[in-house]
Amino acid sequence: VPKEPFVWDKIEQFLSLLPDPYSSEDKQARFTNSFSSLTKLRIEYERLKSHLSQTKSPVVFAHNDLLLGNVIYNKDEGTISFIDYEYAAYCYQAFDIANHFNEFVGISLEDIDYDKYPCEEFQLEWIKVYLAIYLDIDHPSDPLIYKVYTEVQEMSLLSHFLWGIWSLVQYEHSDIDFDFGRYAEIRLNRYFELKDKIFKQLS
Template identity: 45%
Template structure:
């Protein structure tokens, strides 16, 4: 979901796959490494004291390019606004007159992968949901480990960053063995990252972001929505908000008792935030707005919940037990660094993941309620809140009854 919205699968990440078609696919122009090793070089990211008008993002993008791509001829540059996002706006900036002559791909098509900048302009009030300083820090940190694209610049209400060649996942591709195994290993590698270079948080004082973030979300949900129709639709189910606050508190107590490890998690691994570069057999994770320490099982459970898709949500796509056990074994082999993973370890993680999937539904339900009040994008956030919350209610008893002896899913 993230600040690209519950249709983020159609946002920055899917935009990347669209850029592949328009800008060419250069498998050698790659920003991330698969081994998660730490790059030592640190690059200072410039801050541009500019606020981009969300109604005129191209003019704003040009001002940013004057700073970070001063050699571009903006009179010939092309700009494309991607309208699929429902909380942020994204513009692709294409340098049509690259300085070097090596600008054709193997098939003879023009390759602009070295001459593309993505400029993301934050949506209205999304700063209420996201710690933007933490987001910038996370991108820089994870890029240094080879996980995130390069961050070229930040400005008052957005950032400019690197294009990553590849295609984003969809409900069909995410179940292919050659892809899901890479995703499992990539997530495991990320979960082994720890903040350092002055950002270290001692393990004894680390806390999950889940409780604090959801409580802050609750605080942002109005008791009366400014739109009377929205208020009427939401009133019986979600208002007063104290009703579902209590529900989440009971759920959280249950989940915390599972003792899922705290890891540095992405927390928003919907399919559109996973880019697959086939030529390199490589997975890149993007959009780190919610990255923070969290329960390991939340990150995985949230990812599994996103198998349902976004355009046409279908929770029949939620992965079967057989699929999950294979996925989780691959994940644990990478996370633990051993092929000697026991059935008991896999089964334990299976129970944790499915129960934390409930928390993922809850998380994005409250997120959607906030968007319903503040977002200026034409999207039915109220309907999305109902979609996620109804799935939570539908699976609540089944998932919470799981244990390592009776862990079956229909």
């Protein structure tokens, strides 16, 4: 299996599946009102890739969909296990962490609340514990912890973009009783809200 980050090919796959136009006038009008055009999203994808593909975050075998519902804690045994490996593949280490943190805000549309997004202090402590286990060392250095923290902030954009585009595909094709159009708006609006600040930090 090639040890290349799956996420770029996956986003390109999702972009290729987006209808142009949507099958109903109402869906197309909502898409146009929220995102302007498919061309705009493709241009945004290329910009995102040009910034983040230069990351120094290592490529590891990752779950890539660690929402809290996919993390099973056995209190009696003191163990944690993961389920739903549909998107498991090689990807940036920081992407898997960023995606996990993004999912803290909730899954159902009624419950999504970005006040639940983990604060810097929580993330730094989480990353410290993660690196201690990953590297098999007692005390990861502060510069290393902050390096990974910075990479995670950058990769949070990629997580929002991936699942926003995925949701736009579901908006056209899924029969599930869920407002995928609204979920796409939430994830991509968050992306556009954060991108300038994070891109500025990268430049």
